[in-house]
Amino acid sequence: MARIVSAFAIGLLFGCGLLVSGMANPAKVLAFLDIAGRWDPSLAFVMAGAVAVSAAGYVLARRRGRPVFAERLEIPTRRDLDARLLAGAALFGIGWGLAGLCPGPALTLLTVAPVQAAIFVAAMVVGMVLFRFVPDGGKRRQMSFEASAGHPSDA
Amino acid sequence: MDDVTPLSALLGGLMIGASAALLLLLNGRIAGISGILGGLLASPSRETGWRVAFLAGLILAPLAYAGLGGRLPPVSLGASAPLLVLAGLLVGFGARLGAGCTSGHGVCGIGRGSPRSLVATGTFMAVAILTVFLIRHLAGA
Numbered sequence: 001m002a003r004i005v006s007a008f009a010i011g012l013l014f015g016c017g018l019l020v021s022g023m024a025n026p027a028k029v030l031a032f033l034d035i036a037g038r039w040d041p042s043l044a045f046v047m048a049g050a051v052a053v054s055a056a057g058y059v060l061a062r063r064r065g066r067p068v069f070a071e072r073l074e075i076p077t078r079r080d081l082d083a084r085l086l087a088g089a090a091l092f093g094i095g096w097g098l099a100g101l102c103p104g105p106a107l108t109l110l111t112v113a114p115v116q117a118a119i120f121v122a123a124m125v126v127g128m129v130l131f132r133f134v135p136d137g138g139k140r141r142q143m144s145f146e147a148s149a150g151h152p153s154d155a
Numbered sequence: 156m157d158d159v160t161p162l163s164a165l166l167g168g169l170m171i172g173a174s175a176a177l178l179l180l181l182n183g184r185i186a187g188i189s190g191i192l193g194g195l196l197a198s199p200s201r202e203t204g205w206r207v208a209f210l211a212g213l214i215l216a217p218l219a220y221a222g223l224g225g226r227l228p229p230v231s232l233g234a235s236a237p238l239l240v241l242a243g244l245l246v247g248f249g250a251r252l253g254a255g256c257t258s259g260h261g262v263c264g265i266g267r268g269s270p271r272s273l274v275a276t277g278t279f280m281a282v283a284i285l286t287v288f289l290i291r292h293l294a295g296a
Contacts, residue, residue, distance in 0.1 A: 021167020057176020
């Protein structure tokens, strides 16, 4: 139960962060990506703030070992680069650049701009379902995760 | 065009980073939105409950934000319906194929210094910048 309640509260905080930062405003995202136009560098500050706190959280979580409400940390440990990673990121980048929406903001906008966000989210879910038809598409994720009971490795 | 807003961007970024840190410290999980949503498309498991709760929080955030007296920032979504469909398909499929999105790779992965996440983030940022350039400055849209 604690896991559920904390996840809900953390989701709320994440969504509020998206709203406050401007990440949930597609026009703002596109202005950040439009380096040849009237470039708006604001979102670089979102990235800087988010990465700094996330990095601190990672160090703390590693040091602590066991999460408060779960039995172990589940952190991706793969370090190899493969074609799927690059192709996936490239396709994602095209989609992100077309509409200025990525998964988090799209979900948060469901209650702000319901029709447009719902169209995007529905298509996004279809895209995710299509991925399951890629050979090993449904399994690869599990393989890229491994139990890590607090080893201070470099994963 | 919006004005440059470094302070609210930084504050929002700190909140996003805090969410990622808390999910890891409390629940031991990565705050990657595409991974959380994609995980729900598989058969139900012990992970289903917290994933649904997290996404519910994410979706209800604007109501909480407004309820606490926050003024919802302006949202401008100019894309047409067909463009939203195409973009959504690419974002959903690409995020799963590339094992992460802006949050999973960009915030969590870079935060722990993952080379895969650094490369993925560099790739999707560069491609998104190129896409916007082609649309806005070459196609004249």
